[in-house]
Amino acid sequence: MNGSTEQPTDRQTEQLSATTLLRFATAGSVDDGKSTLVGRLLHDSKSVLADQLEAVEHASRSRGQEAPDLALLTDGLRAEREQGITIDVAYRYFATPRRRFILADTPGHVQYTRNMVTGASTAELTVILVDARNGVVEQTRRHAAIAALLRVPHVVLAVNKMDLVDYREPVFAAIAEEFTAYASELGVPEITAIPISALAGDNVVDASAHMDWYGGPTVLEHLETVPVSHDLATCHARLPVQYVIRPQTADHPDYRGYAGQIAAGTFRVGESVTVLPSGRTSRIAGIDLLGEPVDVAWTPQSVTLLLEDDIDVSRGDLVVPSADAPATTQDVEATVCHVADTPLAVGARVLLKHTTRTVKAIVKEIPSRLTLDDLSQHPAPGQLVANDIGRVRVRTAEPLALDSYADSRRTGSFLLIDPADGTTLAAGMAGEFFAAAEAAPAGDDEGWDF
């Protein structure tokens, strides 16, 4: 009946100042406490409001549970609540004075690998949970492999349930060492291991009183301070053209702007640019940042480019600096995660959506399928089924300006789509498999170089 307001705390008041945004995902098996960790993060950052908590308490009581089941905060679908499992990604939002967070809370079961891939695709950080009593298990390795495959820049290993191993440092150290060795081999660039107890609240938001041997950040402190990937602003500049803006009004009779979100890098007025795949060149005459002219713009800003010359540019084209243009190709070699229930077989005719361009394509070859358990490769499986990860070679009807996924998650990724009913079949990542250290031997140019 009333807003139930109190005097704002310092934390809440500070939330109102300008902050950056971090997108992150959680991964963990069914019983290792992922829901408790998420619940603790939301609860301790005061992101669970009274009526939500009341709804959870009410639902928990009506199911005969004594304590509020924090998993009910994130499991929003009837089927999930009935079965007590997470089926699909849920997105959660919370904030601290330093940052705003978008959390993709993903299911842990291998059957839902595709949903983990969905959550990880936009994440800049993944929290992988393990149970301190069990250490690194198969599922942990799968999660690390997916984070490496999707090239999530930062990985946090949260060693949970430290309260059940008497908060002993050697338990944590052994797990952290084993995981770090494994994930580094996969090419995960940054790994931070944190000993926690989500249930007791140790090292989640507040530092633990039980583990004075640990000198690192809590989970929340790390989330607040990890750098968001500004380096994208300094790599190869790419602007996929989404839409051509032509007002044709008395005020703007000749305005012709190429609208799009900068996928990577930085563009400046005066710069010489090339439009792919046509290869035509011009110079940037102006940049409009949502109605305001600017001299420079960078990823992920949505802008409108004005060019000096009236050349043919349309949706699906890629604007790049003339000095830094990717090669175009009709033969795409990539890793895909198959996300549909119908299999993907050699010879399949599909649509390939890359940035703003959708082209016809044929699956020419499926050289291997990855076994996530031990990362071994099963040669020539013939087809991929739901949740499989494998290598494919695809021939496209038109040339694409495709970067390696290792260079750009945005211009190195694509979807395969069923032309008959529009189903998303597979998520593709162009270029080599993992960000592994083992580079191709010098002089070997048998590889693909787009």
Add this chain to the structure above:
Amino acid sequence: MTTGIGTVGGSPDRSPDRSTDRSTDSPYALTHLDALESEAVHIFREVAGEFERPVVLFSGGKDSIVMLHLALKAFAPAAVPFSLLHVDTGHNFPEVIEYRDRVVAQHGLRLHVASVQDYIDRGVLRERPDGTRNPLQTLPLTEAIQRHRFDAVFGGGRRDEEKARAKERVFSLRDEFSQWDPRRQRPELWQLYNGRHAPGEHVRVFPLSNWTELDVWQYIQRERIELPEIYFAHQREVFARDGMWLTAGDWGGPKDGESVEKRRIRYRTVGDMSCTGAVDSDATTLDAVIAEIAASRLTERGATRADDKLSEAAMEDRKREGYF
């Protein structure tokens, strides 16, 4: 600055200290509002590029006002290439309808109205015993989509509003009956939105998916967007029902035993008058509203929506039937 809707005062604050990240001092970090704005604009432009007949659901509420503001910026200096659709429950706040018509005229937009009252008058829909018309919006909405052959329908839904909405995709495919099947959603990867659909199907699009209530208010403040007056504290005749303050009106309130009193209130959401509650408030400015929301221990819908309390999965059930 001529791109915004109902813009008040000067241009939005874009001083350099707002666009840098103090935690890293990188000149390339965007503030969370800039990042959310850029993402929403990208979604609008994707739809403009891929669909034949998109429409924006517009109620005159703050989320749809922000959507329209973003659409105006996305296509500036050209006009918004979409028309608007208002599902009119017939129980409207007069200030909101006045605002709606003014904005439509100001920007030369085309407005379609799907009227619940019309369906009741024709005997197609029957008034519910509780007088709530929110669930009755689904049929006029879905029939308007079919009649006008809209293939993309923008909604202002946010994932922070409700647990079923937290599971919603940005591009949400609906069948010819407008149904949402949460178990058969397309995985949505990177910023690669798949809008393919068969004839008769359409896609619901939610550009504000990743915004929170506070983001919406901070953006309204930064962009100096004008809102209907009911969002700010004002004296109004209200009566108590089911723990909420409702505005008296010829829609069916107050009933016997309910008494009208004059209170200083404001609204956090705009919807059907019969089920949208007001909160006691002294917030007459954007600053005061934002401070109030930041300190509130209740969610927007928990504080003001009666219809979401009908069952544990009320929103999921309505969404399955075609509600937005």
